[in-house]
Amino acid sequence: MDFLQPRSWAEALEAKAAHPDAVPIAGGTDVMVELNFDVRRPPALLDLTRVEELTEWSMDEGQVRLGAGVTYARVITELGRELPGLAMASRTVGSPQIRNRGTVGGNLGAASPAGDSHPALLAAEAQVELASLSGTRTMPVSDFYTGVKRNALEPDELIAAILITPPSGPQQFCKIGTRNAMVIAVSAFGLALHPDRRAVGTGIGSAAPTPRRAREAEQFLAQALDEDGLWDSRRDLPAGLAHDFGARVRAAAAPIDDVRGTAAYRLHSLAVMARRALTWAWDDYQKAA
Amino acid sequence: MRITTTVNGEPREIDDVWEGESLLYALRERMGLPGSKNACDQGECGSCTVYLDAVPVCACLVAAGQAQGRDIITVEGLAERDTLHPVQQAFVEAGAVQCGFCTPGLIVAAHDLLARSLQPSDQVIREALAGNLCRCTGYEKILDAVRLAADRLADASASGR
Numbered sequence: 001m002d003f004l005q006p007r008s009w010a011e012a013l014e015a016k017a018a019h020p021d022a023v024p025i026a027g028g029t030d031v032m033v034e035l036n037f038d039v040r041r042p043p044a045l046l047d048l049t050r051v052e053e054l055t056e057w058s059m060d061e062g063q064v065r066l067g068a069g070v071t072y073a074r075v076i077t078e079l080g081r082e083l084p085g086l087a088m089a090s091r092t093v094g095s096p097q098i099r100n101r102g103t104v105g106g107n108l109g110a111a112s113p114a115g116d117s118h119p120a121l122l123a124a125e126a127q128v129e130l131a132s133l134s135g136t137r138t139m140p141v142s143d144f145y146t147g148v149k150r151n152a153l154e155p156d157e158l159i160a161a162i163l164i165t166p167p168s169g170p171q172q173f174c175k176i177g178t179r180n181a182m183v184i185a186v187s188a189f190g191l192a193l194h195p196d197r198r199a200v201g202t203g204i205g206s207a208a209p210t211p212r213r214a215r216e217a218e219q220f221l222a223q224a225l226d227e228d229g230l231w232d233s234r235r236d237l238p239a240g241l242a243h244d245f246g247a248r249v250r251a252a253a254a255p256i257d258d259v260r261g262t263a264a265y266r267l268h269s270l271a272v273m274a275r276r277a278l279t280w281a282w283d284d285y286q287k288a289a
Numbered sequence: 290m291r292i293t294t295t296v297n298g299e300p301r302e303i304d305d306v307w308e309g310e311s312l313l314y315a316l317r318e319r320m321g322l323p324g325s326k327n328a329c330d331q332g333e334c335g336s337c338t339v340y341l342d343a344v345p346v347c348a349c350l351v352a353a354g355q356a357q358g359r360d361i362i363t364v365e366g367l368a369e370r371d372t373l374h375p376v377q378q379a380f381v382e383a384g385a386v387q388c389g390f391c392t393p394g395l396i397v398a399a400h401d402l403l404a405r406s407l408q409p410s411d412q413v414i415r416e417a418l419a420g421n422l423c424r425c426t427g428y429e430k431i432l433d434a435v436r437l438a439a440d441r442l443a444d445a446s447a448s449g450r
Contacts, residue, residue: 003290003308003354028350029332035309036330036349045308047355095420096398097347098332181419182333 002044009053009131012158015046017133020155022046026054026069027101029094030110054105054160064166065129068105068159072117075104083164085120085171085190092116092175095182105159108144111151111210114260118145118211119190120173122203127163132156138163145210168196170284174273175205178260186261189249189273193281195231198222202274207253207266214252217274221245234289237282246275294356296320297366312356313337313348316363324364324393328422335421338394339363345401347420364393367400375445376400379438380431387425395421399435407443409435 004022006012016022022044025031034040048054054069057079064082066075072090076099080087086104093099093116107115108128118141126141130153141162144152153159171192177183188205200218205211224241225231255266292315293302303319311330316322316339326336330349337348340362348363367374373381376399386392395418402409402417409417414435423431 001308003352005354005357025352025355028352028355032311032350032352033331035352036311041309045352045354047352049355094332095335096401096417097335097338097345097420098350100344101346101350181416182422 001042004044004046005050006046006048007050009051009160012046012048012051012054013131013133016158017156019044019046024048024109024158026103026106027071027098029098029102030106030112048158060163062165064164066104066162066164068108068161069103070105072099072102072104082166083120083124084167085124085173085192086117086164088171088173089116089120089175089188089190092173092177092180092183092185098182104162108141108151108159108162109153111145111149113145113148113208113210114185114188114206115211116175116185116188116205119188119203119205120171121162121164121190122211122213123171123190123192123201124164124167125192125194125201129160129163130154130157131160132158136160142213145212148209150210167192167194169193170281170288172277172281172284174277176261176269176273184260187253187255187266187269187273189270189277191274191277191281193285195285198226198231200225202249202252204249204253204270206260207255207270209254212252214249214274217245217248217252220248221278234286236286237278242275242278242282245278246271246273249274290354292353292357294359294361296322296361297363306353308352308354310353311349312339312341312351312353312361315353315356316348316361322363322365326390326393328390333422334391335394335398336391338397338421340397340401345397362397364396367396374400375441376403376435376438379434379441383430383434383437385426385430385434387423391421391423391425395423395431399438402435403439403442407446408439411436 004015023042024046054067057066072093075090107117121141175188176186185206190203192201200222202214250271255263328334328336332347332350339348
């Protein structure tokens with residue numbers, strides 16, 4: 001096995017081009033488990049922890065440009081205001097030790113349907129920036145997930161950054177697990193209200209082959225808020241709206257039975273989480289007036 | 290491959306490191322530092338918690354090569370010669386140790402907490418130790434130990450020692 005240790009982003013892209021079968025490793029919270037249990041024996045590891053460009057975040061033309069190697073711990077301490085949904089999701093990741101090492105870029109690279117950051121990134125309509133020696137491309141995060149633990153990366157590409165517009169409205173994140181700490185989600189849900197665009201963003205986790213948005217539910221809610229003038233009046237939600245939104249989120253999921261939970265429980269919990277997330281978000285929206 | 294690091298203040302150089310092995314394996318099997326325990330090998334239990342550049346991490350999830358040139362402190366590096374660190378002493382006195390397998394990780398996690406927060410609430414202690422599993426004690430004595438260490442460190446800090 002080779003151990004490639006680039007010192008810069010340019011070197012990292014060169015290394016990935018020369019060794020397309022190298023497995024990128026940052027926090028190691030997924031890759032090392034596979035190595036320790038001998039379920040994966042890649043020809044090379046590409047250690048990205050020396051690439052300073054990846055561990056920085058910046059404000060760029062009104063967007064947060066989150067380097068792929070920024071840890072959950074730093075999202076929580078440094079970006080709670082700019083990326084509230086992602087910060088809430090980050091607080092539910094593993095344990096302090098895991099949050100100190102694990103990165104949002106790594107969560108995308110692993111592309112597990114249960115990854116904690118995905119519902120928040122989907123709801124915020126984040127973009128992913130992918131790069132190789134031949135150039136850089138950006139895509140909506142919803143297009144990045146292509147299958148169970150599969151993503152849109154070409155063999156010579158690395159994840160450079162995640163681009164997220166700071167919120168114009170409230171964001172919420174809910175996760176169901178068997179305890180609070182050290183839990184892989186049984187199901188998860190992210191919600192973002194975008195009053196500037198009169199739009200709604202959602203993200204479903206652990207309840208479909210990939211993380212996905214509940215687009216019909218988004219349109220239903222945005223339209224309902226629009227028709228009743230609620231974006232401006234911020235009056236109480238009409239009775240049943242949150243429940244109906246939850247039912248539509250549930251309809252967008254396609255879960256399976258597995259060791260962590262049944263498909264039926266995942267569907268039920270999603271409907272409940274969506275209803276609660278909307279209730280909490282609307283409460284935040286009213287208080288922010 | 291060859292890895293050079295600083296471990297508990299001393300420069301260390303180890304050879305023939307397999308590229309896929311963990312820092313935990315390197316510490317235990319190559320550097321003679323078995324304090325950090327290998328219980329789960331997947332970041333679930335916290336028994337292998339060490340400081341990597343002053344940040345607590347699971348050593349089983351760090352590739353040994355990622356530790357190249359870094360500064361590592363293990364549980365063996367917390368005592369001053371024969372004098373236990375107050376966190377270690379508190380674990381002994383509070384009866385927070387039963388089988389002892391989780392203890393090194395809990396000591397490092399509690400050490401980190403008390404370096405950041407002198408008078409943590411129970412909620413803060415629980416959150417700080419959430420990544421460390423103990424199957425013997427039921428955690429009550431561990432919480433007692435952290436509170437005891439917190440009180441002593443706060444007293445020491447107040448008296449300027």
